[in-house]
Amino acid sequence: MEIGDPGVAVADPAIRQKYTEERNKRLRPEGISQFLKLADSTQFKYLDDDPWVDHAAFNAKTPVLRDGDDIKFLVLGAGYGGLLFAVHLIEAGFNAADIRIVDVAGGFGGTWYWNRYPGLMCDVESYIYMPLLEETGYMPRHKYAYGPELRAHADRIAEKWGLADKALFRTVCHGSRWDDAAKRWLVRLTENRGPAEPKKEMTINAQYVFVASGTLNAPQIPRLPGFDQFKGQHFHTARWNYDITGGTDTDWTLDKLKDKRVGIIGTGATAVQAVPELAKWAKHLYVFQRTPSSVDVRGQRPTDPDEWANKIAAAKGWQRSRSENFNSWLVNSPNGEDLVNDGWCHAPSYFGLIGGPGIIAPEKIPEHIAMLHTYDLERAEKIRARTTGVVKDPETADKLKHWYPAWCKRPTFHDDYLPAFNLLNVTLVDTDGKGLEGLTADAVVANGTSYPVDVLVLSTGFALFVEDGSGSPVQRAGVKVIGRNGLDMDDKWTREGAGTLHGVVSHSFPNLFYPGPSQIGVTANFTYTLALMASHVATILAEAERRVGGQTNRVTVEPTKAGEDAWGMEILKRASWFAAIRGCTPGYITKEGESNKVADMAEQIKAGRGAPWGEGIVKFTEVIRAWEAEGELSGLQVEANV
Structure with a gap:
């Protein structure tokens, strides 16, 4: 696909402007310091505990x-x-x-x-x-x-x-x-x-x-005023507490929530999976949102044993071949039939985050970013239209629409997340990018309103x-x-x-x-x-x-200094591919917007050296395998010390 191809919609300047406006709403001067350092917190010390371990059994072993x-x-x-x-x-x-x-x-x-x-x-x-x-x-x-x-x-x-x-x-x-x-x-x-x-x-x-x-x-916890005053029960999704919710890690019968008002903070990949389950059991569920996820169809289904035996796993080396076929579709260089054929394979702009064919010269960066937005437009519009079609309340549907390209926040796929907002016991609390104002003894405060909750679930990701x-x-x-x-x-x-x-x-x-x-x-x-x-x-x-x-x-075994520097230059040579990330909505990809603040050229070069391989996973795999095939261990120093 090239810009100007017949039938290819060129990125709409109004949509790009909308993306910029939505990003700016979410920029916070404190950056990643808006999250607690767990080492400095006593309230969240439980995140260091392992709720699943049997200490007595381990202590009895040699x-x-x-x-x-x-x-x-x-x-x-x-x-x-x-x-x-x-x-x-x-x-x-x-x-x-x-x-x-x-x-x-x-x-x-x-x-x-x-x-x-x-x-x-x-x-x-x-x-x-x-x-x-x-x-x-x-x-x-x-x-x-x-x-x-x-x-x-x-x-x-x-x-x-x-x-x-x-x-x-x-x-x-x-x-x-x-x-x-x-x-x-x-x-x-x-x-x-x-x-x-x-x-x-x-x-x-x-x-x-x-x-x-x-x-x-490493679970991360947002700094919220009044959290130490909150009297309700709370836990992080990475340490789910079934004593509070009912059920087990293999039986998701959350029957202890039947008479509970539940709040969940966060609408990322974890919440997209957990919200439908909470919605089935909570007396009322409040979903607190700063930035919506893009949610496409997942298409979950049981594995068909006949298809598995006769098509998927029929030939030796099938998993590697299938994985590399998937990779080829992600970087828009398809290698044969689309074997996986799911939402990832239909998100061509995702290669803005993971790299793709070609080395982008600095003077070509604006053209490259425009190309990425062109790749993204059809996918993004389709997902926003899906949201309108699934969620019955128009106002809620609008708040659940994502306004950023696919390379800015990991895309999500789920069949039951959006329908959950049609349930009478589920309320979306959208903060229009501002985040929560804080907590009281029995409520979460957002947009000047207190939402009473008995149980608070922190779906706030990882550091x-x-x-x-x-x-x-x-x-x-x-x-x-x-x-x-x-x-x-x-x-x-x-x-x-x-x-x-x-x-x-x-x-x-x-x-x-x-x-x-x-x-x-x-x-x-x-x-x-x-x-x-x-x-x-x-x-x-x-x-x-x-x-x-x-x-x-x-x-x-150790790289020579020359070998390490040469590899760093190869990375830096390709780092321009990722220029579009600087305009992304805050999140883990941009260190909550802090990456966008780097203006010093030396610091930008250092950041570029730490980038992924800009030509994408397919080319990277070829480079690694060619190096191995040479058998020279070039760039490495091997010493046999007696």
Whole structure:
């Protein structure tokens, strides 16, 4: 599609002006500081607790790690990312017995362990989202798998690859320091053994460390005046409290809400799934909205076993092929028939966020942004028309319409969210971008009106950035990492910006790996990128150790400074693709608008170095696989220390 093609609607200047006006309503001078730092809060200390763990059962087991242990591979994170690192190491020829996994949670699953709210499901087709389906021989029950099934699949992976007994759960990693003499990372851990036993402090030595703690793991809470005076019950969706609502994480019968007035703050991807379930049970439900989501059709349906056997999973390598077909549609370079054929594949402008074919010269940025808006117009108008068609009250329908392009806020897809607003017990409270005014003892205050609530649900997302932070992979994980010559990774990234080779390893931090998220290719299907990066790291380590012939356990792998700088320049060369994001409505993508404030050219260059691969996931995959095929480990330094 090109601007000027017959039948292509050119972006309407009036709509672009509307987008700007709506964005400006939502800009707040405090930026990300409008959210609490949980470490400074006692009221929300419960967010550190694990409501699902059985401490007694864990305490009775023989620990898989002890103070002073020396291990080969330490994986920080037991979600899909951590599991994929471990599995690909094993598939590359390494021994599962040499792997240990550490996670603060009480089980495998990552975000699917913590998030257990009613209505929870993946928003990407489960046939490509759930990793290793072909290898495990598992058929998802629905096109979009629900939370319990996603969590169970993490356990399935751990069992199949012999990792179930290699994990130390309930354990926080505080920091890691490189010991250059020993060629080991000294990693400080604290195991939480529950209220009946003291915590266990330990330091272990690891040759290789993998930071795979994910991004959706730190719930964020808005600063609201009067919250400490609120007498009702409240909880965050990431720590759903079924004692308050009734039901369980596998039975969404929320019968304790039948006589309760419920408020939910937030209308993002989580709320879109939770609101229909709350609406079924609450005496009255108030949905408090600052910025509406775009909500397209999901088309949920059970998996047809015949279609699965004869079409979807019929050929060897089907999941990778299907995933890459999906990616090709996302970046508007279709590779054959649209196999997934859902709302993602019909949102061509989403590649404004994830990159697409072509390198945009700085002087072409205005034309590029205009092109993106042209791609977006038909999709956006269709979704706004759908809202009008589904929601019966015209005023409510208008307030539920999104006024921003697809690259500004993750699109959502659901069949029951919009119809929920036709129910007599559901009220949308739209704040016209201003947000809430505060709380009283028994009410939420918005637009000068008090809305009495007995139960308050915080669907306010996750902290993807730490205030005033570097945005480094280890800062996102909450880990302090000191590399070669005492270099603090956060200091390096604050001073220089992102510095990696292929987004997985940094100079001065040997044998420390992570799956981006800076300087890599990205897609709506997170697990594809995780698998690609995990496979890439395993390929690097297998080749590095092959070269030394297994003669030492003191091998180090690290980018050269030249290799890291060259990769950073390749990222920067393509960063203009993402110029349209600067005009986005505030949200996590723009650090609540703070990214738009960066005027200093040096700071803009630093930000550009931390961008994703601007040519999109398809081209990024080609680049990575071509590098692997060369077999030279170019840009890396491998040393066999005796």
